[in-house]
Amino acid sequence: MGSYLLLAWTWARASAQYRTSFAVSIVSSFAINALDAVAIGIVFLHVTTLGGFSLREVMFLYGTGGVAFAVADTLFGNIERLSQHIKAGTFDTMLIRPVSPFVQMAADGFGAHRIGRLAQAVIVLSLALPVVPWSRAWMVPLMILTGVVIFTAVFTLGAALQFLLVDAPEIANAFTYGGVTLTQYPLSVYGDQLVRAVTFIVPLAFVNWQPALYVLDRPDPLGLPAWFRFAAPLAALLLAGCAALAWRAGIRRYRSTGS
Amino acid sequence: MIETISLGRDFKVRGTLVPAVRDLSFRVGAGEFVGCLGPNGAGKSTTIKMLTGILTPTHGRALVAGLDPTRQRKALARRIGVVFGQRTTLWWDLPLRDSFELVRLLYKVDRNRFRQRLAELTEVLELAPFLRTPVRQLSLGQRMRGDITAALLHDPEVLVLDEPTIGLDVVAKAEVRSFLARLNAERGTTVLLTTHDLGDIERLCRRVLLIDHGRLAFDGSVAELRALVPGQESIEDVVAHLYLSSTPAAPRTPRRTPDADPPTVTA
Amino acid sequence: MAAFVLYLRLFQYGFRRHSTYLAAALAGAFTNTVFGVLRAYVLIALWEARPGLAGYTLAEAVTFCFLTQAFIGPMQVFGRGLSFGDRIRSGDIAFDLVRPAPLLAWSLAEDLGRAAYLTLARSLPPTIIGAALFTMVAPVSPWFPLSFALGVVVSFGWRYLVTLTSCWTTDDRGIHTLSALLTMFFSGMVLPLGLFPGWLRTVAEALPFAAMVQVPADVWLGAEPPLQALGFQLLWAVALMGLGALLTVAARRKVVVQGG
Numbered sequence A: 001m002g003s004y005l006l007l008a009w010t011w012a013r014a015s016a017q018y019r020t021s022f023a024v025s026i027v028s029s030f031a032i033n034a035l036d037a038v039a040i041g042i043v044f045l046h047v048t049t050l051g052g053f054s055l056r057e058v059m060f061l062y063g064t065g066g067v068a069f070a071v072a073d074t075l076f077g078n079i080e081r082l083s084q085h086i087k088a089g090t091f092d093t094m095l096i097r098p099v100s101p102f103v104q105m106a107a108d109g110f111g112a113h114r115i116g117r118l119a120q121a122v123i124v125l126s127l128a129l130p131v132v133p134w135s136r137a138w139m140v141p142l143m144i145l146t147g148v149v150i151f152t153a154v155f156t157l158g159a160a161l162q163f164l165l166v167d168a169p170e171i172a173n174a175f176t177y178g179g180v181t182l183t184q185y186p187l188s189v190y191g192d193q194l195v196r197a198v199t200f201i202v203p204l205a206f207v208n209w210q211p212a213l214y215v216l217d218r219p220d221p222l223g224l225p226a227w228f229r230f231a232a233p234l235a236a237l238l239l240a241g242c243a244a245l246a247w248r249a250g251i252r253r254y255r256s257t258g259s
Numbered sequence B: 001m002i003e004t005i006s007l008g009r010d011f012k013v014r015g016t017l018v019p020a021v022r023d024l025s026f027r028v029g030a031g032e033f034v035g036c037l038g039p040n041g042a043g044k045s046t047t048i049k050m051l052t053g054i055l056t057p058t059h060g061r062a063l064v065a066g067l068d069p070t071r072q073r074k075a076l077a078r079r080i081g082v083v084f085g086q087r088t089t090l091w092w093d094l095p096l097r098d099s100f101e102l103v104r105l106l107y108k109v110d111r112n113r114f115r116q117r118l119a120e121l122t123e124v125l126e127l128a129p130f131l132r133t134p135v136r137q138l139s140l141g142q143r144m145r146g147d148i149t150a151a152l153l154h155d156p157e158v159l160v161l162d163e164p165t166i167g168l169d170v171v172a173k174a175e176v177r178s179f180l181a182r183l184n185a186e187r188g189t190t191v192l193l194t195t196h197d198l199g200d201i202e203r204l205c206r207r208v209l210l211i212d213h214g215r216l217a218f219d220g221s222v223a224e225l226r227a228l229v230p231g232q233e234s235i236e237d238v239v240a241h242l243y244l245s246s247t248p249a250a251p252r253t254p255r256r257t258p259d260a261d262p263p264t265v266t267a
Numbered sequence C: 001m002a003a004f005v006l007y008l009r010l011f012q013y014g015f016r017r018h019s020t021y022l023a024a025a026l027a028g029a030f031t032n033t034v035f036g037v038l039r040a041y042v043l044i045a046l047w048e049a050r051p052g053l054a055g056y057t058l059a060e061a062v063t064f065c066f067l068t069q070a071f072i073g074p075m076q077v078f079g080r081g082l083s084f085g086d087r088i089r090s091g092d093i094a095f096d097l098v099r100p101a102p103l104l105a106w107s108l109a110e111d112l113g114r115a116a117y118l119t120l121a122r123s124l125p126p127t128i129i130g131a132a133l134f135t136m137v138a139p140v141s142p143w144f145p146l147s148f149a150l151g152v153v154v155s156f157g158w159r160y161l162v163t164l165t166s167c168w169t170t171d172d173r174g175i176h177t178l179s180a181l182l183t184m185f186f187s188g189m190v191l192p193l194g195l196f197p198g199w200l201r202t203v204a205e206a207l208p209f210a211a212m213v214q215v216p217a218d219v220w221l222g223a224e225p226p227l228q229a230l231g232f233q234l235l236w237a238v239a240l241m242g243l244g245a246l247l248t249v250a251a252r253r254k255v256v257v258q259g260g
């Protein structure tokens, strides 16, 4: 933890100092990610509800999923570059240092520009907050926290997969970026089988969907038990455990580069 | 300081297991200076990576500074220094000085001790002129001196170097050699290096390990190595003869089996 | 004749260079397919609420969605520059600019080779899997391959300009992001341009980005008269290439004559 902060701070300082267009990268990351929000706006020019949810409600889902993802991405998203580090041989270097390679990967090249994505999601979420009744507002910070854990675990699983598929790191994008795209819309628009898969296999449904059913007081289209709405922390812990095991197994199987 | 017991590592290449290192057993005592020779692809780098915790062995085990490199990687990292001649452990885009600062943070080296150690190393290795230069702009010789410094800032007991003199000019080579010799003599740091440069071996190493096709083919002094091939003038010829006569199918039995208790030089 | 052989070689070179990254291309195809499935469900929800929106039937909207995913590889919809961008940064571009073969034609041949490979590795999988999972419509127009190829050429023309701007800027990331933003949004990647409100739709349909994704997809769907569609694409292809040729002359003056 301490090492992470120190490393990240050193990197952030370096990135602000040595990279000229620091502001450009913040704005870019903001704008690129805001495209998804613009798309939602355009969709709602043609309909008043999507999958049974109003614009504000969809924005609430987009905002909670987006903030959770952006925080996970800002803090740990850099581990998706594992295969680059493996190929360049820099992962070897991380293994000879007395700090967990996970922490080193996450902090490596930390740039504050990653907050562009966060800013965009925070704006959408704050616009959506009026749909949250006071009595259920306590769930919002909790769901964001569990969302961060789930997305961090997904990032880690994606990275662990790269130990096996060094030449195909893009496979992880389907789960990380695909994951956040999934959570931008109510799961009621997706097919039942897909929803079951993201409930029981890769528990992305717990990032915002299940807790939001509670916050917005909606019935579950699949008729899953009501306690699922409060099960997000459990799902997050289970997934985090799997991710930690996969990461360790990956390091044991790590084969370096032949040079 | 370093001990390996039937150490081995296989790589799966297109479905078949290919041994890179097999049945490697040797011991290096505290304060020794050991050189590791072997033809390309012999398994030297693989051995070094297993000793430093980068690769998990598939057979046998290793102990470095009394620690298991795989299971106690982090604890070991504080006690050893590692240098790879073929690539850098420094941060490519940062000035040398900032790389050292990151190393300090990673190893949690006390600020005062860090300053003192860096000042010493800066003087001995003459780093001052390029401390503010980004690593990518350094010449190979400058970078290597930077890498060696980074590996020593936390005062390791053991220094492991994989081809530290590769690509260096005669002067730079001589500087690195005399630095390593001093480090070993004055601080008693145990040094294990691999090299293709027999000058390194002759000038520095009291003991030579010859690795061939992943196995230990020889373990002894330079004089003993010369004696293996009588009638050859230069050590180059001796080593070339040994490399040429090696065959993968029937690995030679070591002409001189490693001592149960290798001669240790106490510092 | 000799020129033809040269460009054929370059085409093959571009094809082969990318074929060494088969695993990466298949991983990309997998990701594109996953995104296709997610987007398709959103469009299905939208079209079930508003059948016939933008003139598409439900099956046509789903087809559009998987086609856009299939176009990502060959058209480089995320707006990444051409491979000679690195050579501009290293200064090696000077050698390329004084070659007897023009940089524009040279890199076009190579980029077409790249696109040909990615069509096989990254376009076919999302299209086939999409058709297996959802109801899609088959291409009605024989002009589709031509329209697809023109889409690649327009995309090349745009990326050529974007890449060359690096000769004048020290930090090109801003330009590249802007390019990615414009291409993704105005090509039809994010949503079919027919869903855009009034004036935005008019603007979007006139820009070159429409020629990369929206127009070839419409030719597949038979939603636009083929000759009009091809004419639009051809116009932009010629315009961008012409600009590219002019900018190359300026770049040569800047880099070779003035020495960077």
Ligand SMILES: Nc1ncnc2c1ncn2[C@@H]1O[C@H](COP(=O)(O)OP(=O)(O)OP(=O)(O)O)[C@@H](O)[C@H]1O
Binding pocket: A255, A256, A257, A258, A259, B011, B012, B013, B019, B020, B038, B039, B040, B041, B042, B043, B044, B045, B046, B047
């Ligand atoms: N990551 C890897 N995957 C597959 N094979 C590998 C890998 N690393 C090493 N090898 C193989 O293991 C053998 C030993 O390689 P190693 O790098 O240890 O040799 P070396 O003695 O350091 O050679 P050199 O003198 O050329 O540096 C070689 O046959 C090599 O191809």
Ligand SMILES: [Mg+2]
Binding pocket: A259, B044, B045, B046, B162
């Ligand atoms: Mg080696």
